[in-house]
Amino acid sequence: MGEKTLDTSVTNSKKRSYLPTAVAVYTTFLMCGIIMSISAQYKLQLAELWGEKGNIAAVLSVSSAVGVGGLIGTLAGPISDKFGRRFASIMACLCTVINFAGFMLAPNVTVAYICSLIGGIGNSFMNAGLTPSMQDAYPDKRSMLTVLTKFFVSFGQFILPFVIVAFNAQHISFKVAFWGITVVYAVIGIACFFLPFPEVGSQKKAAADKVSDSAKPKGKIKITFESVILGLMGFSTTAVFMVWTNTNQELGKLYGLSNPAMLQSVYAIASLISVLTTSAMVAKGIRESTILIVYPAVCAAGLLLSYFVQSGPLLYVLAAVMGWFASGGLMQLAVSLLAGLYPAHKATAISIVGLGNALSNWLVIRACGSITATAGTNAPRVILLMNMTIAIIGFVFGIFVRVSQNRRAKNNITDLES
Known part of the structure:
Protein backbone atom coordinates (compact mmCIF):
# COMPACT_ATOMS: atom_id res chain seq x y z
CA MET A 1 0.00 0.00 0.00
CA ALA A 208 7.25 -2.48 -21.85
CA ASP A 209 9.40 -2.18 -18.72
CA LYS A 210 6.96 -4.46 -16.92
CA VAL A 211 7.65 -7.41 -19.21
CA SER A 212 10.80 -9.37 -19.82
CA ASP A 213 13.32 -8.20 -22.38
CA SER A 214 12.42 -11.06 -24.68
CA ALA A 215 8.77 -10.03 -24.61
CA LYS A 216 9.28 -6.30 -25.13
CA PRO A 217 7.76 -4.73 -28.24
CA LYS A 218 10.07 -4.64 -31.23
CA GLY A 219 8.78 -1.29 -32.47
CA LYS A 220 7.10 -2.68 -35.59
CA ILE A 221 3.75 -1.30 -36.60
CA LYS A 222 0.75 -2.83 -38.35
CA ILE A 223 -1.47 -1.02 -40.84
CA THR A 224 -5.10 -2.14 -40.57
CA PHE A 225 -8.42 -1.16 -42.11
CA GLU A 226 -9.21 0.74 -38.90
CA SER A 227 -6.05 2.84 -39.04
CA VAL A 228 -6.62 3.63 -42.73
CA ILE A 229 -10.18 4.76 -42.02
CA LEU A 230 -9.03 6.96 -39.14
CA GLY A 231 -6.49 8.54 -41.47
CA LEU A 232 -9.21 9.19 -44.06
CA MET A 233 -11.30 10.84 -41.35
CA GLY A 234 -8.77 13.66 -41.41
CA PHE A 235 -10.44 14.54 -44.71
CA SER A 236 -14.10 13.88 -43.90
CA THR A 237 -14.14 15.53 -40.47
CA THR A 238 -12.49 18.67 -41.83
CA ALA A 239 -14.37 18.94 -45.11
CA VAL A 240 -17.84 19.21 -43.57
CA PHE A 241 -17.15 22.33 -41.52
CA MET A 242 -14.75 23.77 -44.10
CA VAL A 243 -17.47 23.70 -46.76
CA TRP A 244 -19.95 25.28 -44.37
CA THR A 245 -17.69 28.11 -43.19
CA ASN A 246 -16.73 29.01 -46.75
CA THR A 247 -20.22 28.93 -48.29
CA ASN A 248 -22.80 29.77 -45.60
CA GLN A 249 -22.84 33.49 -46.50
CA GLU A 250 -23.94 32.77 -50.07
CA LEU A 251 -26.56 30.29 -48.84
CA GLY A 252 -27.90 32.88 -46.42
CA LYS A 253 -28.27 35.43 -49.20
CA LEU A 254 -30.03 32.87 -51.41
CA TYR A 255 -32.51 32.11 -48.60
CA GLY A 256 -33.21 35.82 -48.03
CA LEU A 257 -31.23 36.64 -44.89
CA SER A 258 -30.48 40.34 -44.61
CA ASN A 259 -27.41 39.76 -42.41
CA PRO A 260 -25.95 36.35 -43.28
CA ALA A 261 -22.75 37.21 -41.40
CA MET A 262 -24.68 36.35 -38.21
CA LEU A 263 -24.59 32.71 -39.27
CA GLN A 264 -20.86 32.59 -38.58
CA SER A 265 -21.34 34.04 -35.10
CA VAL A 266 -23.96 31.40 -34.25
CA TYR A 267 -21.66 28.72 -35.65
CA ALA A 268 -18.66 29.93 -33.61
CA ILE A 269 -20.57 30.05 -30.31
CA ALA A 270 -22.05 26.57 -30.86
CA SER A 271 -18.59 25.26 -31.71
CA LEU A 272 -17.09 26.61 -28.48
CA ILE A 273 -19.82 25.08 -26.32
CA SER A 274 -19.67 21.80 -28.23
CA VAL A 275 -15.94 21.34 -27.79
CA LEU A 276 -16.25 21.73 -24.02
CA THR A 277 -19.27 19.42 -23.90
CA THR A 278 -17.65 16.81 -26.13
CA SER A 279 -14.50 16.93 -24.01
CA ALA A 280 -16.58 16.39 -20.84
CA MET A 281 -18.48 13.52 -22.49
CA VAL A 282 -15.23 11.77 -23.38
CA ALA A 283 -13.90 12.36 -19.87
CA LYS A 284 -17.07 10.73 -18.50
CA GLY A 285 -16.47 7.62 -20.57
CA ILE A 286 -18.48 8.18 -23.77
CA ARG A 287 -16.63 6.31 -26.51
CA GLU A 288 -14.99 8.46 -29.16
CA SER A 289 -16.36 6.21 -31.90
CA THR A 290 -19.92 6.90 -30.67
CA ILE A 291 -19.39 10.61 -31.24
CA LEU A 292 -17.77 9.92 -34.62
CA ILE A 293 -20.97 8.10 -35.64
CA VAL A 294 -23.64 10.37 -34.16
CA TYR A 295 -22.22 13.81 -35.01
CA PRO A 296 -21.86 13.29 -38.80
CA ALA A 297 -25.32 11.70 -38.92
CA VAL A 298 -26.88 14.80 -37.31
CA CYS A 299 -24.95 17.04 -39.75
CA ALA A 300 -26.23 15.06 -42.73
CA ALA A 301 -29.83 15.30 -41.48
CA GLY A 302 -29.56 19.07 -40.90
CA LEU A 303 -28.04 19.70 -44.33
CA LEU A 304 -30.71 17.61 -46.06
CA LEU A 305 -33.49 19.44 -44.20
CA SER A 306 -32.08 22.82 -45.23
CA TYR A 307 -31.91 21.66 -48.84
CA PHE A 308 -35.65 20.96 -48.98
CA VAL A 309 -36.83 23.66 -46.55
CA GLN A 310 -35.54 26.91 -48.04
CA SER A 311 -35.98 29.05 -44.94
CA GLY A 312 -33.64 31.82 -43.83
CA PRO A 313 -34.46 31.50 -40.10
CA LEU A 314 -33.90 27.74 -40.31
CA LEU A 315 -30.33 28.46 -41.39
CA TYR A 316 -29.60 29.84 -37.91
CA VAL A 317 -30.55 26.43 -36.54
CA LEU A 318 -28.37 24.76 -39.15
CA ALA A 319 -25.48 27.08 -38.23
CA ALA A 320 -25.78 25.93 -34.62
CA VAL A 321 -25.98 22.30 -35.74
CA MET A 322 -22.87 22.65 -37.90
CA GLY A 323 -20.99 24.43 -35.13
CA TRP A 324 -21.89 21.76 -32.61
CA PHE A 325 -21.78 18.56 -34.65
CA ALA A 326 -19.31 19.39 -37.45
CA SER A 327 -16.84 21.54 -35.53
CA GLY A 328 -17.04 19.90 -32.11
CA GLY A 329 -13.62 18.26 -32.20
CA LEU A 330 -14.26 15.32 -34.55
CA MET A 331 -10.88 15.52 -36.23
CA GLN A 332 -9.21 15.69 -32.82
CA LEU A 333 -11.03 12.52 -31.75
CA ALA A 334 -9.83 10.73 -34.89
CA VAL A 335 -6.32 12.00 -34.09
CA SER A 336 -6.59 10.68 -30.53
CA LEU A 337 -7.80 7.24 -31.61
CA LEU A 338 -5.15 6.84 -34.29
CA ALA A 339 -2.40 8.04 -31.95
CA GLY A 340 -3.59 5.54 -29.37
CA LEU A 341 -3.08 2.72 -31.87
CA TYR A 342 0.57 3.74 -32.31
CA PRO A 343 1.80 4.90 -28.86
CA ALA A 344 5.45 5.15 -29.89
CA HIS A 345 4.65 6.77 -33.24
CA LYS A 346 1.99 9.29 -32.25
CA ALA A 347 3.30 12.20 -34.30
CA THR A 348 3.50 10.09 -37.45
CA ALA A 349 -0.08 8.97 -36.91
CA ILE A 350 -1.20 12.55 -36.32
CA SER A 351 0.56 13.65 -39.50
CA ILE A 352 -1.45 11.12 -41.49
CA VAL A 353 -4.68 12.68 -40.23
CA GLY A 354 -3.10 16.08 -40.93
CA LEU A 355 -2.46 15.00 -44.52
CA GLY A 356 -6.19 14.33 -44.92
CA ASN A 357 -6.85 17.72 -43.34
CA ALA A 358 -4.52 19.48 -45.79
CA LEU A 359 -6.07 17.71 -48.77
CA SER A 360 -9.49 18.75 -47.53
CA ASN A 361 -8.43 22.39 -47.24
CA TRP A 362 -7.32 22.30 -50.85
CA LEU A 363 -9.83 20.01 -52.58
CA VAL A 364 -13.16 21.05 -51.08
CA ILE A 365 -12.58 24.74 -51.71
CA ARG A 366 -11.70 23.97 -55.33
CA ALA A 367 -14.83 21.81 -55.59
CA CYS A 368 -17.00 24.60 -54.18
CA GLY A 369 -15.46 27.01 -56.67
CA SER A 370 -16.21 24.68 -59.57
CA ILE A 371 -19.81 24.22 -58.45
CA THR A 372 -20.24 27.97 -58.06
CA ALA A 373 -18.92 28.52 -61.58
CA THR A 374 -21.22 25.93 -63.19
CA ALA A 375 -24.40 25.83 -61.08
CA GLY A 376 -25.18 29.55 -61.10
CA THR A 377 -27.59 30.90 -58.49
CA ASN A 378 -28.48 27.39 -57.31
CA ALA A 379 -24.85 26.63 -56.44
CA PRO A 380 -25.22 27.01 -52.63
CA ARG A 381 -27.92 24.31 -52.58
CA VAL A 382 -25.82 21.98 -54.72
CA ILE A 383 -22.97 22.53 -52.28
CA LEU A 384 -25.38 21.57 -49.46
CA LEU A 385 -25.87 18.18 -51.15
CA MET A 386 -22.14 17.73 -51.61
CA ASN A 387 -21.56 18.51 -47.94
CA MET A 388 -24.32 16.11 -46.92
CA THR A 389 -22.62 13.37 -48.93
CA ILE A 390 -19.32 14.00 -47.15
CA ALA A 391 -21.12 13.87 -43.78
CA ILE A 392 -22.69 10.52 -44.70
CA ILE A 393 -19.25 9.19 -45.65
CA GLY A 394 -17.99 10.34 -42.24
CA PHE A 395 -20.90 8.52 -40.59
CA VAL A 396 -20.01 5.29 -42.42
CA PHE A 397 -16.36 5.74 -41.43
CA GLY A 398 -17.45 6.02 -37.79
CA ILE A 399 -19.34 2.72 -38.02
CA PHE A 400 -16.28 1.02 -39.50
CA VAL A 401 -14.14 2.32 -36.64
CA ARG A 402 -16.61 1.05 -34.02
CA VAL A 403 -16.75 -2.43 -35.59
CA SER A 404 -12.94 -2.58 -35.73
CA GLN A 405 -12.67 -1.45 -32.11
CA ASN A 406 -15.05 -4.17 -30.98
CA ARG A 407 -13.08 -6.76 -32.93
CA ARG A 408 -9.81 -5.66 -31.33
CA ALA A 409 -11.40 -5.72 -27.88
CA LYS A 410 -12.50 -9.34 -28.37
CA ASN A 411 -8.93 -10.26 -29.31
CA ASN A 412 -7.48 -8.18 -26.44
CA ILE A 413 -5.51 -5.97 -28.85
CA THR A 414 -4.91 -2.47 -27.47
CA ASP A 415 -2.51 -1.09 -30.09
CA LEU A 416 -0.96 -1.95 -33.44
CA GLU A 417 2.68 -1.96 -32.39
CA SER A 418 4.40 -5.23 -31.69
Whole structure:
Protein backbone atom coordinates (compact mmCIF):
# COMPACT_ATOMS: atom_id res chain seq x y z
CA MET A 1 0.00 0.00 0.00
CA GLY A 2 2.83 2.34 0.89
CA GLU A 3 4.61 1.66 -2.41
CA LYS A 4 1.41 2.29 -4.39
CA THR A 5 0.88 5.61 -2.63
CA LEU A 6 4.46 6.59 -3.32
CA ASP A 7 4.12 5.63 -7.00
CA THR A 8 0.93 7.68 -7.28
CA SER A 9 2.60 10.66 -5.68
CA VAL A 10 5.55 10.45 -8.04
CA THR A 11 3.21 10.14 -11.03
CA ASN A 12 1.17 13.15 -9.98
CA SER A 13 4.37 15.12 -9.45
CA LYS A 14 5.51 14.29 -12.94
CA LYS A 15 2.16 15.34 -14.37
CA ARG A 16 2.25 18.61 -12.49
CA SER A 17 5.69 19.30 -13.89
CA TYR A 18 4.17 19.49 -17.38
CA LEU A 19 1.75 22.29 -16.45
CA PRO A 20 4.01 25.09 -17.86
CA THR A 21 4.32 23.08 -21.07
CA ALA A 22 0.54 22.70 -21.23
CA VAL A 23 0.11 26.48 -20.84
CA ALA A 24 2.50 27.06 -23.74
CA VAL A 25 0.80 24.40 -25.87
CA TYR A 26 -2.72 25.72 -25.47
CA THR A 27 -1.62 29.34 -25.82
CA THR A 28 -0.11 28.33 -29.13
CA PHE A 29 -3.38 26.76 -30.28
CA LEU A 30 -5.33 29.85 -29.20
CA MET A 31 -2.99 31.94 -31.34
CA CYS A 32 -3.43 29.40 -34.13
CA GLY A 33 -7.15 30.15 -34.15
CA ILE A 34 -6.35 33.83 -34.60
CA ILE A 35 -3.85 33.32 -37.40
CA MET A 36 -6.23 31.03 -39.30
CA SER A 37 -8.54 33.99 -39.94
CA ILE A 38 -6.51 37.16 -39.56
CA SER A 39 -5.20 37.32 -43.13
CA ALA A 40 -8.76 37.11 -44.46
CA GLN A 41 -9.70 40.11 -42.32
CA TYR A 42 -6.92 42.28 -43.75
CA LYS A 43 -6.87 41.22 -47.41
CA LEU A 44 -6.89 44.75 -48.82
CA GLN A 45 -4.14 45.96 -46.47
CA LEU A 46 -1.91 42.97 -47.23
CA ALA A 47 -2.44 43.34 -50.97
CA GLU A 48 -1.32 46.96 -50.79
CA LEU A 49 1.64 46.04 -48.58
CA TRP A 50 2.82 43.52 -51.19
CA GLY A 51 2.46 45.95 -54.09
CA GLU A 52 -0.85 44.52 -55.35
CA LYS A 53 -3.27 47.24 -54.28
CA GLY A 54 -6.88 46.07 -54.56
CA ASN A 55 -5.87 42.59 -55.78
CA ILE A 56 -7.64 40.38 -53.26
CA ALA A 57 -7.06 37.32 -55.47
CA ALA A 58 -3.33 37.69 -54.83
CA VAL A 59 -3.89 37.46 -51.07
CA LEU A 60 -6.14 34.42 -51.50
CA SER A 61 -3.39 32.80 -53.55
CA VAL A 62 -0.92 33.44 -50.74
CA SER A 63 -3.35 31.97 -48.20
CA SER A 64 -3.72 28.80 -50.28
CA ALA A 65 0.01 28.16 -49.84
CA VAL A 66 -0.71 27.09 -46.26
CA GLY A 67 -2.36 23.95 -47.62
CA VAL A 68 0.62 23.23 -49.87
CA GLY A 69 2.94 23.67 -46.88
CA GLY A 70 0.74 21.31 -44.90
CA LEU A 71 1.19 18.61 -47.53
CA ILE A 72 4.96 19.09 -47.50
CA GLY A 73 4.91 19.12 -43.69
CA THR A 74 3.57 15.57 -43.47
CA LEU A 75 7.19 14.61 -42.77
CA ALA A 76 6.94 16.55 -39.50
CA GLY A 77 5.38 13.49 -37.84
CA PRO A 78 8.27 11.07 -38.38
CA ILE A 79 10.71 13.87 -37.51
CA SER A 80 8.90 14.48 -34.21
CA ASP A 81 8.89 10.76 -33.37
CA LYS A 82 12.60 10.55 -34.21
CA PHE A 83 13.97 13.75 -32.66
CA GLY A 84 11.37 14.49 -30.01
CA ARG A 85 8.48 16.85 -29.27
CA ARG A 86 10.74 19.69 -28.17
CA PHE A 87 12.46 19.88 -31.56
CA ALA A 88 9.14 19.74 -33.45
CA SER A 89 7.60 22.43 -31.23
CA ILE A 90 10.56 24.75 -31.72
CA MET A 91 10.35 24.21 -35.48
CA ALA A 92 6.62 25.04 -35.39
CA CYS A 93 7.29 28.35 -33.66
CA LEU A 94 10.25 29.18 -35.92
CA CYS A 95 8.20 28.58 -39.09
CA THR A 96 5.34 30.73 -37.77
CA VAL A 97 7.73 33.55 -36.89
CA ILE A 98 9.14 33.42 -40.42
CA ASN A 99 5.60 33.39 -41.81
CA PHE A 100 4.29 36.48 -40.02
CA ALA A 101 7.49 38.50 -39.94
CA GLY A 102 7.82 37.65 -43.63
CA PHE A 103 4.33 38.95 -44.34
CA MET A 104 5.28 42.32 -42.90
CA LEU A 105 8.62 42.48 -44.71
CA ALA A 106 7.74 40.82 -48.03
CA PRO A 107 8.37 43.16 -51.01
CA ASN A 108 6.00 41.22 -53.27
CA VAL A 109 3.44 38.41 -53.47
CA THR A 110 6.02 35.78 -54.41
CA VAL A 111 7.96 36.25 -51.18
CA ALA A 112 4.70 36.34 -49.20
CA TYR A 113 3.66 33.06 -50.86
CA ILE A 114 6.91 31.41 -49.77
CA CYS A 115 6.39 32.70 -46.22
CA SER A 116 2.85 31.31 -46.20
CA LEU A 117 4.12 27.94 -47.41
CA ILE A 118 6.63 27.91 -44.54
CA GLY A 119 3.73 28.74 -42.21
CA GLY A 120 1.87 25.66 -43.50
CA ILE A 121 4.90 23.52 -42.70
CA GLY A 122 4.88 25.13 -39.25
CA ASN A 123 1.25 24.04 -38.77
CA SER A 124 2.30 20.46 -39.43
CA PHE A 125 5.10 20.70 -36.89
CA MET A 126 2.64 22.22 -34.44
CA ASN A 127 0.33 19.21 -34.74
CA ALA A 128 3.27 16.79 -34.69
CA GLY A 129 5.00 18.37 -31.69
CA LEU A 130 2.50 20.08 -29.43
CA THR A 131 -0.47 17.69 -29.63
CA PRO A 132 1.44 14.45 -28.96
CA SER A 133 3.45 16.12 -26.19
CA MET A 134 0.22 16.44 -24.19
CA GLN A 135 -0.79 12.89 -25.09
CA ASP A 136 2.57 11.59 -23.87
CA ALA A 137 2.39 13.67 -20.69
CA TYR A 138 -1.16 12.70 -19.79
CA PRO A 139 -1.93 9.38 -21.55
CA ASP A 140 -5.04 8.70 -19.44
CA LYS A 141 -6.63 11.92 -20.70
CA ARG A 142 -5.46 11.64 -24.30
CA SER A 143 -8.80 12.25 -26.03
CA MET A 144 -9.95 15.03 -23.72
CA LEU A 145 -6.70 16.98 -24.06
CA THR A 146 -6.65 16.53 -27.83
CA VAL A 147 -10.22 17.85 -28.15
CA LEU A 148 -9.22 20.84 -25.99
CA THR A 149 -6.83 21.93 -28.75
CA LYS A 150 -9.93 22.47 -30.90
CA PHE A 151 -11.51 24.57 -28.15
CA PHE A 152 -8.56 26.94 -28.01
CA VAL A 153 -8.43 27.21 -31.80
CA SER A 154 -12.17 28.00 -31.85
CA PHE A 155 -11.78 30.48 -29.01
CA GLY A 156 -9.03 32.25 -30.94
CA GLN A 157 -11.34 32.53 -33.95
CA PHE A 158 -14.12 33.78 -31.69
CA ILE A 159 -12.12 36.63 -30.10
CA LEU A 160 -10.46 37.81 -33.32
CA PRO A 161 -13.42 40.01 -34.45
CA PHE A 162 -13.37 41.76 -31.07
CA VAL A 163 -9.64 42.37 -31.38
CA ILE A 164 -10.14 43.88 -34.83
CA VAL A 165 -12.96 46.13 -33.59
CA ALA A 166 -10.73 47.33 -30.73
CA PHE A 167 -7.86 48.01 -33.14
CA ASN A 168 -10.12 49.98 -35.46
CA ALA A 169 -11.60 51.98 -32.58
CA GLN A 170 -8.12 52.97 -31.40
CA HIS A 171 -6.82 53.49 -34.96
CA ILE A 172 -4.11 50.87 -34.42
CA SER A 173 -2.36 49.61 -37.56
CA PHE A 174 -3.02 46.01 -38.59
CA LYS A 175 0.76 45.57 -38.59
CA VAL A 176 0.72 45.63 -34.79
CA ALA A 177 -1.40 42.46 -34.79
CA PHE A 178 0.96 40.65 -37.18
CA TRP A 179 4.07 41.72 -35.29
CA GLY A 180 2.34 40.79 -32.02
CA ILE A 181 1.73 37.26 -33.29
CA THR A 182 5.38 37.09 -34.35
CA VAL A 183 6.57 38.09 -30.86
CA VAL A 184 4.26 35.62 -29.09
CA TYR A 185 5.50 32.70 -31.16
CA ALA A 186 9.12 33.81 -30.71
CA VAL A 187 8.66 33.84 -26.93
CA ILE A 188 6.99 30.41 -26.93
CA GLY A 189 9.73 29.04 -29.21
CA ILE A 190 12.44 30.25 -26.81
CA ALA A 191 10.47 28.86 -23.85
CA CYS A 192 10.38 25.43 -25.55
CA PHE A 193 14.16 25.18 -25.06
CA PHE A 194 13.58 25.15 -21.30
CA LEU A 195 10.12 23.66 -20.75
CA PRO A 196 9.85 19.97 -19.79
CA PHE A 197 8.70 17.66 -22.57
CA PRO A 198 7.77 14.00 -22.04
CA GLU A 199 9.72 11.23 -23.68
CA VAL A 200 8.28 10.07 -27.00
CA GLY A 201 5.89 7.15 -26.42
CA SER A 202 6.61 7.27 -22.70
CA GLN A 203 3.57 5.25 -21.66
CA LYS A 204 4.47 2.57 -24.19
CA LYS A 205 7.96 2.34 -22.73
CA ALA A 206 6.58 2.21 -19.20
CA ALA A 207 4.37 -0.72 -20.13
CA ALA A 208 7.25 -2.48 -21.85
CA ASP A 209 9.40 -2.18 -18.72
CA LYS A 210 6.96 -4.46 -16.92
CA VAL A 211 7.65 -7.41 -19.21
CA SER A 212 10.80 -9.37 -19.82
CA ASP A 213 13.32 -8.20 -22.38
CA SER A 214 12.42 -11.06 -24.68
CA ALA A 215 8.77 -10.03 -24.61
CA LYS A 216 9.28 -6.30 -25.13
CA PRO A 217 7.76 -4.73 -28.24
CA LYS A 218 10.07 -4.64 -31.23
CA GLY A 219 8.78 -1.29 -32.47
CA LYS A 220 7.10 -2.68 -35.59
CA ILE A 221 3.75 -1.30 -36.60
CA LYS A 222 0.75 -2.83 -38.35
CA ILE A 223 -1.47 -1.02 -40.84
CA THR A 224 -5.10 -2.14 -40.57
CA PHE A 225 -8.42 -1.16 -42.11
CA GLU A 226 -9.21 0.74 -38.90
CA SER A 227 -6.05 2.84 -39.04
CA VAL A 228 -6.62 3.63 -42.73
CA ILE A 229 -10.18 4.76 -42.02
CA LEU A 230 -9.03 6.96 -39.14
CA GLY A 231 -6.49 8.54 -41.47
CA LEU A 232 -9.21 9.19 -44.06
CA MET A 233 -11.30 10.84 -41.35
CA GLY A 234 -8.77 13.66 -41.41
CA PHE A 235 -10.44 14.54 -44.71
CA SER A 236 -14.10 13.88 -43.90
CA THR A 237 -14.14 15.53 -40.47
CA THR A 238 -12.49 18.67 -41.83
CA ALA A 239 -14.37 18.94 -45.11
CA VAL A 240 -17.84 19.21 -43.57
CA PHE A 241 -17.15 22.33 -41.52
CA MET A 242 -14.75 23.77 -44.10
CA VAL A 243 -17.47 23.70 -46.76
CA TRP A 244 -19.95 25.28 -44.37
CA THR A 245 -17.69 28.11 -43.19
CA ASN A 246 -16.73 29.01 -46.75
CA THR A 247 -20.22 28.93 -48.29
CA ASN A 248 -22.80 29.77 -45.60
CA GLN A 249 -22.84 33.49 -46.50
CA GLU A 250 -23.94 32.77 -50.07
CA LEU A 251 -26.56 30.29 -48.84
CA GLY A 252 -27.90 32.88 -46.42
CA LYS A 253 -28.27 35.43 -49.20
CA LEU A 254 -30.03 32.87 -51.41
CA TYR A 255 -32.51 32.11 -48.60
CA GLY A 256 -33.21 35.82 -48.03
CA LEU A 257 -31.23 36.64 -44.89
CA SER A 258 -30.48 40.34 -44.61
CA ASN A 259 -27.41 39.76 -42.41
CA PRO A 260 -25.95 36.35 -43.28
CA ALA A 261 -22.75 37.21 -41.40
CA MET A 262 -24.68 36.35 -38.21
CA LEU A 263 -24.59 32.71 -39.27
CA GLN A 264 -20.86 32.59 -38.58
CA SER A 265 -21.34 34.04 -35.10
CA VAL A 266 -23.96 31.40 -34.25
CA TYR A 267 -21.66 28.72 -35.65
CA ALA A 268 -18.66 29.93 -33.61
CA ILE A 269 -20.57 30.05 -30.31
CA ALA A 270 -22.05 26.57 -30.86
CA SER A 271 -18.59 25.26 -31.71
CA LEU A 272 -17.09 26.61 -28.48
CA ILE A 273 -19.82 25.08 -26.32
CA SER A 274 -19.67 21.80 -28.23
CA VAL A 275 -15.94 21.34 -27.79
CA LEU A 276 -16.25 21.73 -24.02
CA THR A 277 -19.27 19.42 -23.90
CA THR A 278 -17.65 16.81 -26.13
CA SER A 279 -14.50 16.93 -24.01
CA ALA A 280 -16.58 16.39 -20.84
CA MET A 281 -18.48 13.52 -22.49
CA VAL A 282 -15.23 11.77 -23.38
CA ALA A 283 -13.90 12.36 -19.87
CA LYS A 284 -17.07 10.73 -18.50
CA GLY A 285 -16.47 7.62 -20.57
CA ILE A 286 -18.48 8.18 -23.77
CA ARG A 287 -16.63 6.31 -26.51
CA GLU A 288 -14.99 8.46 -29.16
CA SER A 289 -16.36 6.21 -31.90
CA THR A 290 -19.92 6.90 -30.67
CA ILE A 291 -19.39 10.61 -31.24
CA LEU A 292 -17.77 9.92 -34.62
CA ILE A 293 -20.97 8.10 -35.64
CA VAL A 294 -23.64 10.37 -34.16
CA TYR A 295 -22.22 13.81 -35.01
CA PRO A 296 -21.86 13.29 -38.80
CA ALA A 297 -25.32 11.70 -38.92
CA VAL A 298 -26.88 14.80 -37.31
CA CYS A 299 -24.95 17.04 -39.75
CA ALA A 300 -26.23 15.06 -42.73
CA ALA A 301 -29.83 15.30 -41.48
CA GLY A 302 -29.56 19.07 -40.90
CA LEU A 303 -28.04 19.70 -44.33
CA LEU A 304 -30.71 17.61 -46.06
CA LEU A 305 -33.49 19.44 -44.20
CA SER A 306 -32.08 22.82 -45.23
CA TYR A 307 -31.91 21.66 -48.84
CA PHE A 308 -35.65 20.96 -48.98
CA VAL A 309 -36.83 23.66 -46.55
CA GLN A 310 -35.54 26.91 -48.04
CA SER A 311 -35.98 29.05 -44.94
CA GLY A 312 -33.64 31.82 -43.83
CA PRO A 313 -34.46 31.50 -40.10
CA LEU A 314 -33.90 27.74 -40.31
CA LEU A 315 -30.33 28.46 -41.39
CA TYR A 316 -29.60 29.84 -37.91
CA VAL A 317 -30.55 26.43 -36.54
CA LEU A 318 -28.37 24.76 -39.15
CA ALA A 319 -25.48 27.08 -38.23
CA ALA A 320 -25.78 25.93 -34.62
CA VAL A 321 -25.98 22.30 -35.74
CA MET A 322 -22.87 22.65 -37.90
CA GLY A 323 -20.99 24.43 -35.13
CA TRP A 324 -21.89 21.76 -32.61
CA PHE A 325 -21.78 18.56 -34.65
CA ALA A 326 -19.31 19.39 -37.45
CA SER A 327 -16.84 21.54 -35.53
CA GLY A 328 -17.04 19.90 -32.11
CA GLY A 329 -13.62 18.26 -32.20
CA LEU A 330 -14.26 15.32 -34.55
CA MET A 331 -10.88 15.52 -36.23
CA GLN A 332 -9.21 15.69 -32.82
CA LEU A 333 -11.03 12.52 -31.75
CA ALA A 334 -9.83 10.73 -34.89
CA VAL A 335 -6.32 12.00 -34.09
CA SER A 336 -6.59 10.68 -30.53
CA LEU A 337 -7.80 7.24 -31.61
CA LEU A 338 -5.15 6.84 -34.29
CA ALA A 339 -2.40 8.04 -31.95
CA GLY A 340 -3.59 5.54 -29.37
CA LEU A 341 -3.08 2.72 -31.87
CA TYR A 342 0.57 3.74 -32.31
CA PRO A 343 1.80 4.90 -28.86
CA ALA A 344 5.45 5.15 -29.89
CA HIS A 345 4.65 6.77 -33.24
CA LYS A 346 1.99 9.29 -32.25
CA ALA A 347 3.30 12.20 -34.30
CA THR A 348 3.50 10.09 -37.45
CA ALA A 349 -0.08 8.97 -36.91
CA ILE A 350 -1.20 12.55 -36.32
CA SER A 351 0.56 13.65 -39.50
CA ILE A 352 -1.45 11.12 -41.49
CA VAL A 353 -4.68 12.68 -40.23
CA GLY A 354 -3.10 16.08 -40.93
CA LEU A 355 -2.46 15.00 -44.52
CA GLY A 356 -6.19 14.33 -44.92
CA ASN A 357 -6.85 17.72 -43.34
CA ALA A 358 -4.52 19.48 -45.79
CA LEU A 359 -6.07 17.71 -48.77
CA SER A 360 -9.49 18.75 -47.53
CA ASN A 361 -8.43 22.39 -47.24
CA TRP A 362 -7.32 22.30 -50.85
CA LEU A 363 -9.83 20.01 -52.58
CA VAL A 364 -13.16 21.05 -51.08
CA ILE A 365 -12.58 24.74 -51.71
CA ARG A 366 -11.70 23.97 -55.33
CA ALA A 367 -14.83 21.81 -55.59
CA CYS A 368 -17.00 24.60 -54.18
CA GLY A 369 -15.46 27.01 -56.67
CA SER A 370 -16.21 24.68 -59.57
CA ILE A 371 -19.81 24.22 -58.45
CA THR A 372 -20.24 27.97 -58.06
CA ALA A 373 -18.92 28.52 -61.58
CA THR A 374 -21.22 25.93 -63.19
CA ALA A 375 -24.40 25.83 -61.08
CA GLY A 376 -25.18 29.55 -61.10
CA THR A 377 -27.59 30.90 -58.49
CA ASN A 378 -28.48 27.39 -57.31
CA ALA A 379 -24.85 26.63 -56.44
CA PRO A 380 -25.22 27.01 -52.63
CA ARG A 381 -27.92 24.31 -52.58
CA VAL A 382 -25.82 21.98 -54.72
CA ILE A 383 -22.97 22.53 -52.28
CA LEU A 384 -25.38 21.57 -49.46
CA LEU A 385 -25.87 18.18 -51.15
CA MET A 386 -22.14 17.73 -51.61
CA ASN A 387 -21.56 18.51 -47.94
CA MET A 388 -24.32 16.11 -46.92
CA THR A 389 -22.62 13.37 -48.93
CA ILE A 390 -19.32 14.00 -47.15
CA ALA A 391 -21.12 13.87 -43.78
CA ILE A 392 -22.69 10.52 -44.70
CA ILE A 393 -19.25 9.19 -45.65
CA GLY A 394 -17.99 10.34 -42.24
CA PHE A 395 -20.90 8.52 -40.59
CA VAL A 396 -20.01 5.29 -42.42
CA PHE A 397 -16.36 5.74 -41.43
CA GLY A 398 -17.45 6.02 -37.79
CA ILE A 399 -19.34 2.72 -38.02
CA PHE A 400 -16.28 1.02 -39.50
CA VAL A 401 -14.14 2.32 -36.64
CA ARG A 402 -16.61 1.05 -34.02
CA VAL A 403 -16.75 -2.43 -35.59
CA SER A 404 -12.94 -2.58 -35.73
CA GLN A 405 -12.67 -1.45 -32.11
CA ASN A 406 -15.05 -4.17 -30.98
CA ARG A 407 -13.08 -6.76 -32.93
CA ARG A 408 -9.81 -5.66 -31.33
CA ALA A 409 -11.40 -5.72 -27.88
CA LYS A 410 -12.50 -9.34 -28.37
CA ASN A 411 -8.93 -10.26 -29.31
CA ASN A 412 -7.48 -8.18 -26.44
CA ILE A 413 -5.51 -5.97 -28.85
CA THR A 414 -4.91 -2.47 -27.47
CA ASP A 415 -2.51 -1.09 -30.09
CA LEU A 416 -0.96 -1.95 -33.44
CA GLU A 417 2.68 -1.96 -32.39
CA SER A 418 4.40 -5.23 -31.69
